[in-house]
Amino acid sequence: xxxxxxxTHSENDLIQGCINENRQMQEILYHKYSSKMYGVxxxxxxxxxxxxDLLQEGFIKVFKNLGKFRGEGSFEGWIRRIFxxxxxxxxxxxxxxxxxxxxxxxxxxxxxxxxLDTLAEKDIIVLVNELSPGYKTVFNMHVIEGYSHKxxxxxxxxxxxxxxxxxxxxxxxxxxxxxxxxxxxxxxxxNS
Amino acid sequence: xxxxxxxxxxxxxxxxxxxxxxxxILLDQQEERVEKIHILRHRSKYLFYGLTAAASLxxxxxxxxxxxxxxxxxxNSTVAFLGNPDSAQKQRQEDSLNNKALTYIIESSxxxxxxxxxxxxxxxxxxxxxxxxxxxxxxxxxSKVATLIVSADDDYPPKPVWDKKINxxxxxxxxxxxxxxxxxxxxxxxxxxxxxxx
Numbered sequence: 361x362x363x364x365x366x367x368t369h370s371e372n373d374l375i376q377g378c379i380n381e382n383r384q385m386q387e388i389l390y391h392k393y394s395s396k397m398y399g400v401x402x403x404x405x406x407x408x409x410x411x412x413d414l415l416q417e418g419f420i421k422v423f424k425n426l427g428k429f430r431g432e433g434s435f436e437g438w439i440r441r442i443f444x445x446x447x448x449x450x451x452x453x454x455x456x457x458x459x460x461x462x463x464x465x466x467x468x469x470x471x472x473x474x475x476l477d478t479l480a481e482k483d484i485i486v487l488v489n490e491l492s493p494g495y496k497t498v499f500n501m502h503v504i505e506g507y508s509h510k511x512x513x514x515x516x517x518x519x520x521x522x523x524x525x526x527x528x529x530x531x532x533x534x535x536x537x538x539x540x541x542x543x544x545x546x547x548x549x550x551n552s
Numbered sequence: 553x554x555x556x557x558x559x560x561x562x563x564x565x566x567x568x569x570x571x572x573x574x575x576x577i578l579l580d581q582q583e584e585r586v587e588k589i590h591i592l593r594h595r596s597k598y599l600f601y602g603l604t605a606a607a608s609l610x611x612x613x614x615x616x617x618x619x620x621x622x623x624x625x626x627x628n629s630t631v632a633f634l635g636n637p638d639s640a641q642k643q644r645q646e647d648s649l650n651n652k653a654l655t656y657i658i659e660s661s662x663x664x665x666x667x668x669x670x671x672x673x674x675x676x677x678x679x680x681x682x683x684x685x686x687x688x689x690x691x692x693x694x695s696k697v698a699t700l701i702v703s704a705d706d707d708y709p710p711k712p713v714w715d716k717k718i719n720x721x722x723x724x725x726x727x728x729x730x731x732x733x734x735x736x737x738x739x740x741x742x743x744x745x746x747x748x749x750x
Contacts, residue, residue: 381583383576390572399563408568415567416575423579476556481563484556504560 404447495530
């Protein structure tokens with residue numbers, strides 16, 4: 361990728377440069393992580409407009425809080441957490457999740473979703489983005505980022521029961537969408 | 553085959569071209585805002601110090617005014633007391649009356665052994681008169697005993713010479729065959745006439 365000052369810089373140089381508000385270093389950092397973080401934003405927002413806003417907001421937070429990075433854990437992990445939190449904040453502003461009493465949902469095992477493995481990344485993203493914002497957020501947080509239901513409940517301000525329920529429903533919807541898609545693909549193959 | 557979770561976790565997509573430019577502008581605006589806040593803080597710091605200094609000056613000024621006024625009031629009240637026209641006039645009247653009484657004593661006792669207290673004499677207007685004592689010190693005496701004062705050699709103010717008079721009265725009393733007492737009316741009349749004679 362070509363952008364000004366695109367030559368090798370150590371991570372520490374980049375961090376220090378960004379702390380010193382060196383615009384060139386900020387640009388290098390942006391270009392280094394923007395694709396990955398844009399992927400995170402797209403997963404949570406579901407549309408490019410919101411993803412663009414999230415990307416800008418996330419990077420502003422990154423540049424503002426770089427001084428707080430202690431070097432514990434990977435730098436990319438630290439940036440990712442900022443983007444996930446920014447996305448969750450955005451979600452909380454837009455969507456109100458109502459706590460529900462925990463009901464026995466039709467459990468969808470992860471094995472039922474293994475068919476997703478056969479799909480390309482973009483197609484999986486499309487399927488996930490078809491979920492409602494509540495389902496999508498809980499699904500992303502639990503299945504992809506690995507947060508526990510307790511953590512999700514705290515972060516989203518809901519009960520653990522609601523988180524579990526949202527996840528079960530998300531998986532159910534995703535399974536249906538996946539089956540539908542696979543059937544369509546089969547039919548297309550037979551027709552051709 | 554890569555697990556769909558990993559696929560989603562590592563999913564990357566190139567953001568639109570203009571995002572960095574917008575971010576660049578946003579960062580500039582933020583820096584300007586931060587700078588403005590710094591300037592405002594700096595200014596407010598100076599403003600705070602300025603206001604504190606101004607308040608201190610005002611307090612010092614008001615304090616000095618207060619203490620000066622207090623001092624001036626004290627001085628004025630002293631001056632007013634000293635220079636009170638009523639009291640000064642009263643003092644002048646007092647002095648004048650005293651002088652009049654003393655002049656009267658000098659005038660009346662000239663060539664006489666005692667002075668007469670009449671309605672016209674200034675003594676009835678004055679309870680006390682000030683005369684010069686043996687050492688020249690001012691002595692206040694009752695105007696009732698003013699008749700005991702003579703100015704033998706016209707000196708001013710007249711000096712009390714009642715010792716001589718009393719001694720003279722003693723001699724008269726001792727040489728008298730009758731010793732008037734205050735219990736008898738005739739004696740009192742006689743004592744009065746003796747007093748007039750002397």
